[in-house]
Amino acid sequence: MFNDIRLAFLWSDYLIFALVLALVAFVVSVVRNPLARARWSQVFRSRIGASSFLIIGFYVVIALLDSLHFQTRLEDTTGSGAEHYSPEVRSVLDVALAPMQGNDERTYSAPFAIYSFAKETEEMADGTIARVYPRLKHGGAHLENTSEHTADIVVKSLSVIGWWLIPCLVLISLHHVFVRNAASRLPWPVIYVTLTTIVLVCAWALEMSRYYHVLGTDKVGQDVLYQSLKAVRTGVLIGTLATLVTLPLAVLLGISAGYFRGWVDDVVQYIYTTLNSIPGILLIAASVLLIDVYIETHPEQFKLLSDRADFKFIALCFILGMTSWTGLCRLLRAETLKLSQLEYVQAAHAFGVSHWRVLMRHILPNTTHIILIALVLDFSGFVLAEAVLSYIGVGVDPSMKSWGNMINEARAELARDPVVWWSVTAAFILMFVLVLAANLFSDRVRDAFDPRMSGSGEQK
Template identity: 50%
Template sequence: MMDSMMPVFLWTDIMIWGLFILIVMGIVQILHDPQKRAQWHSVFQSKTAMVSVLVLLVYFSIALLDSVHFKNTPDAQDVTNSNTHKELISVLDMGLEHLIQNTERTYSAPFALHEYSSTVVYGENGQVQQVYLPLKHVAQHIDMDKSLVTYDVLTQIVWALMGALSLLMGIAIFHSYFYLNSLARQTAEVKQQRLPWGMAYLTLFSITFIGLAFYILSFDYHVLGTNKVGEDVLYQSLKSIRTGVLIGGLTTVVMLPLALLLGISAGYFKGWIDDVIQYLYTTLNSIPGVLLIAAAVLVMQSIMSTHADWFGSTEERADMRLLFLILILGMTSWTGLCRLLRAETLKISQIEYVTAAKAFGLKPFTIIRRHVFPNLVHLILIALVLDFSGLVLAEAVLSYVGVGVDPTMPSWGNMINQARLEMAREPMVWWSLVSAFIFMFILVLAANLFADRVQWVLNPRSEK
């Protein structure tokens, strides 16, 4: 299938892979610096930090898989009919192709065999009946026998458990070979500061087991149910991970240079430079954030509607809207970090070693690079991770009021926006809202817990 498809590079694909390269470069730099390596070793000595990083790694990996796109070509004869209506498909779509194929007619609850709402049908004698129609793509291998569903689900869960244990044993053997060799060369002091590998393996096993169980069961059941048009909610939730990671991660990258430049400049140089920067972010903060973002999004939508010929497909149009939203959020979210860096730089610039550096005639940018910036790193990291969490939540709010990502793009905000009407139904449709909430909650919680540990370790004035 790969030979009959043409790779497509969306703007957000390039940006998220660029972010991945930056993260790898940062890790390499940390590994080559003994002081930084010792600091981050202390970060990962916390069980909470280890668990949080593994969860964030899973989310980011899913986002990367969903950021490698291919375009269907006319001679793609081996592409299934379920994907022909999609102009662009990702590697994640290929792995979840069965979820795209198994689209039902309307709502169905998790692990249900019949539709959630009754349908009016006419009998042979013209009698009107209210019946719950059976689903088309569920439990066909057991002929939709309700009595066999529990046994079948438990059997598939056991297979997922065996697969998770086998994979974990392979990873443990591979890890032990290198870890035990390095442990023999370590000193007694280093051995006392070992990482919580037991918790790491327990977390990895839990993630692998849950993922395998959901994936195996998704071939025969709608694990998280279906929405109004019969689309699988598990597929929607997984596809929404990319949108959440993009908005949270790339927006922080967009706002970081502006916040660093203006915040440090205002705190170090003071005078008229400080006055101008304060006036700038005070004026920007005086405008309600939602209104400012909504106005910018509406202007962007008007421009895109006027120039519809710029986009070759609906996916490219939705991606461009997501890119503009990231830029808009980045240009309006830098003020908080800027104010924090300004205040901290004002404090650091009065410390004795900075005053001594000025007396020795060092240039301002040298002083900033050697003495000011290293003491701001912990604040930058904690602020970025907290802003990441806030931006993931902000996407849900913006989509709820209609100025978020494109309605055709999967996102937790769009799922919550659609669920507000579903919650008023009778019977109530709850699984779309719960699924979006759980996926978003896990991501935000992991980011916040990791940020708390990073702040505690890297803050030079914290009491260890």
């Protein structure tokens, strides 16, 4: 089996694996630092913090599975013995979502429908021509009697939930016995409920997708649930990469301006004031159009469609980051101006401590809470920005699955009568859950790391 596939790595794959390694290194550093470990423990002892972290982790797992790409070997019909691979790049997530692929319909169909959403002209058994709602080729194809439609959905749903709930309860019981006497203050009931909900929803969606289109189909008959899950990688990566691009510029310029003041402060203020005076959407649109021109004039560098889409995606992340660092820079400048006047910083200067040690030991640690909160909030903002940019046609490549592309393609659907609502709803729900979890998690991080807070978020 493995001889018939070849691993295919995109630039965004390298980046997401590098982010995972960086995250592992960060966790190790936190574990070794008692103060940082105590701060982060406050986040995870919070019920909201623990639950939102698990939801974010679920999205990250989907993004990782969708970043393990490969190409399948084609059959050698020439007899030359040369190996040829499919130009289509697939991922491990595609394998996991196999029940949702290859079951395309002709056009729209509503969630769990067994008939098409649009009427078609068909020849009846008596030879007459009529406009009818035809049966779907795959949705509910196993039903011989359409009157059993509702009962079949209920029975199958209860069955899959029951079969998966039993092992979840067994594992929870065993774990509860194991940690009952352990010194742990984690909100285990909330963790149990969140993990069980995630497992049951995933199992139910995968099982029901074998018989129905759980979230319906789009204009060309493709499964909407499959598109929504494939868009998770785009949302997670664009939020993470664009946020990390803003971090070095904002931290370096913001702290330097607030600490050194004088001409350094004047230059930094001039830079971000000038950048803010340019309408952000126009600057992003112009940059994306330049990227499109480069791709069109250098086709030899993009042999596969996935290479083209991946290059434009990484460029968009860089553009968003380079145009969005000014807000965090202003906050860090203001906070550094205040911190640099405190007694312990003045005492360090009096004892001849170097500027570098003052910045690393006194200024940067006391601005960490602002950086962490801004990063999480910027993550949410970039996820939403991708949807807006794709809606106006300057987002990721149209061949790349994203929530913004789904919403953009569904614009005309909202003008239909009756309305085709499920494509927009699917993209909205998945995007809403991710952004809400990120915002709630940032609230708990603020409560734990802000020196002015008293840890009131510990039990929330």
